[in-house]
Amino acid sequence: MNQGSLRRRFAIGASVAVMLALVAAGFGLTGMFETSVRSRAAQELRSHLRILAANVRVLPGDILILDVEPPDPRFSAPFGGLYWQVGRGTRVELRSRSLWDETIALPPPQGGPAEPRVVEVPGPEGRRLLVVTRRVFIEGSGREPVRLAVGLDERELDVLREGFLEFMVPALAVLGLLLVGALSVFVSYGLRPLDALRDALAAVRAGRTRRVTGEFPAEIRPVVEELNRLVAAREGDLARARGRAGDLAHALKTPLAVLAALGRDVEAAGRAEGAAILEEVERLDRVVARELARARASASAGTGADTRTGHAVAPAAIVERLARTIGRLGGDDAPAVEVAIDPALQVGVDETDLLEMCGNLIDNARKWARSRVRVAVTPAPEPGFVQLRVEDDGPGLPEDGFDPVRGRRLDEGVPGTGFGLAIAKDMAEAYGGTLTLGRSDLGGLQADLILPIAA
Template identity: 45%
Template sequence: MSRRSLLVRLGCAAALMILLALALGGLGLTLIFDRQMQHRAVAELDIHAKTLAAQVHVAADGTLSLEAQPVDPRFGQPYSGLYWQISGPGGRSLRSRSLWDTAIPVEPDPPGTPRHSTWVDGPQQTLLLSVERTVLLEEPDPGVAVHIAVALDSADLQAERRSFLSLLVPSLLALGLLLAIAMACFIHLALRPFRALRTDLRAIHAGQRRQLSREVPDEVQPVVDDLNRLIAFQDAAVERARTQAGDLAHGLKTPLAVMGAMAREARAQGQEKLALDIDEQVRAMGRHVDRALARARAGMAATLGRHACDVAPVAKKTVRALKTLPDAAALLWQVDIPDTLRFAGDEGDLMELFGNLLDNARKWASAQVRLHAAASGRFVKIVVEDDGPGMSEEEAAHIERGRRWDESRPGTGFGLAIARDLVEAYRGAIGFDRSPELGGLRITLTLPGKPPDAD
């Protein structure tokens, strides 16, 4: 698909925005979870610290003791990840069994300092989240300060974080899929007017209508209006061209008829040379008029929105007409054209093309004329071959405006020039070379085609 496609551009932009939104959302949710998880852990550790503060007792000799052990069993398991430590006067301390033979590095604060949390090194090279507070006891002597620290291994927090991510990532992927489906539906709806416009244009190309529908959004309406004006202008120009071509043909018929009568009168008076000169000029003018009319008709038919026609029936009809000529009955005519092949143009122009090309082949063929055609992508490829003498590349170059190939036979080369004009009017191509099988001239045409269901 082309990078200039609006669908590709919108799809890529939507995909990038969805990926960016999911990435930022995932990052934000992870940061929020980490912060809330740490706040919750600090709150739980502070509860343990308050419980320890209520249970701690300092004897007269400064010995520390607890009236009751904390209920959490992790405090009794060595290196379980949850620890407590109480530091009293005289360097005495009391630790949870989970610390075993290690201690939490603390820096006691002055009494009355609010509790605070910090990260400290723990046993077995672990990182601990520690909550510490300094409290004053009333017994045995008022004002005795003890420092309480409760810590949690960061591995526990990381385990919760991994559990959260294991749920977050699939959730974000599912959300991304839903957003992609929603964006695809949105783009589909947004581009619907352009698909409708393309359908209308195809209908115009097929000759089924001559105007685009105005039932479009306001953003597309100016384009539709301009296209409708362009189509109307083209139709008017084609009609003017048709009228002018008809006027030209009718306007020249009378002078040509008068000149023909003058030639007959001169011949009757014995002025044979003058009559021949007049006849030659009349024929030349007639050929030029025919060529101009053919080009005008081709230009009209090749414009936007003309019907297509089947190639095989036109070819067979032309061959049947040529077979009625005396010198064509003895020739072997081979026609190989699929019934589904269609030409995107006027049937009359196609018949004139076949007539000129097959008539030229008839004049030069010794025993055989071959016509075959096939689809080539969006085009129709037509090949006409004969077993005559053919022509060289230099002779083929002579078939141009106003020049004939050979004056020895009537009309030779002029029909090919008209055929070339018709092909060029349809933006096709024509080529001349020697037939590898028959040995005579091979003419290859490339014309616009249409699929069988185009109309």
């Protein structure tokens, strides 16, 4: 998972968590508000109930009257939303004007006479009422208690709840946006050390530094230390691989030299086996040289998908040094070497491997050129790669489709192992590059070496 994905996962996860928390908070606040409103409404109804209890009395003839009605004007307006009634048993003997000709359908009484109850019952016009009811004994009413009830239309509670929601939902939405923004800033700031670690690793991969360096939080330092140990271990493995390749080459040099000497002695004695021995020794020498070069290049390039691992070399200095060497080796007969290289270009290849690849290509061009060798290094058509082109004005490739990179020599009279192009091809492929051959506009061979650009 890359870091951008990690940041997105954190941001999305945090946003979802914030939204779920706000939704839960919205339900919780709404429930708390409704509980508080209902409690407040029940308290108000109890106040009206106390007024009724204080002002109801029984006249001679067992007639209930109410001296003073509760003062709230809603009791006087028909279906005004606030209602009261007084009665005994199942009879309703007194009621508020707001009830008009209807009554509050109370449930059967429970508990003692003084017990107040809060219930929900159907009311006028089919609306739900929040009702507080109580039974009291009044002088003159005998043993039958008087039942008082005060009810409130729950529509008023619904209006209060809707008003609360109209205020709460936008407030929670704004709060959610602020929290998501704050979390995004926090995630970006919290992952900043990973950005620094990524840049430090890129510097190590590009060869600008040998170790991961920088200021990191305590939580990241153990990772940095382990990465540096890993880099050090890889360097040790690379050094040992190079050492083993060199030891193998040295160990094979003497036996091959002895075999070659024996072959020459046999050939000098006039025996036909001598030429066969020399041919096989030379073939073995070429194979060993190629395999050692391939092993060294693979060890330098690594085995990952991204082969630009810790190297940054400018081809300009190497090509110019090789051009001067050709001039010294060939003397007056050396071909003219034309060099056109952007000095700012760098390839992600080990310097020794680049020297061997360029040396093989340029030396091959020198051997076959009549008078001109041209070397150019430019950005390759494929992004992320550099193209090194070596051309000569020699005979070029034969017309029979022969592939020199397979290691056969075109002319036994030309010195060399015949494996230079094959070695250069193997080494280029070890770094994720290619080597292609074609006809140059100079008339000879054109070799295009494609190598990854330094990261």
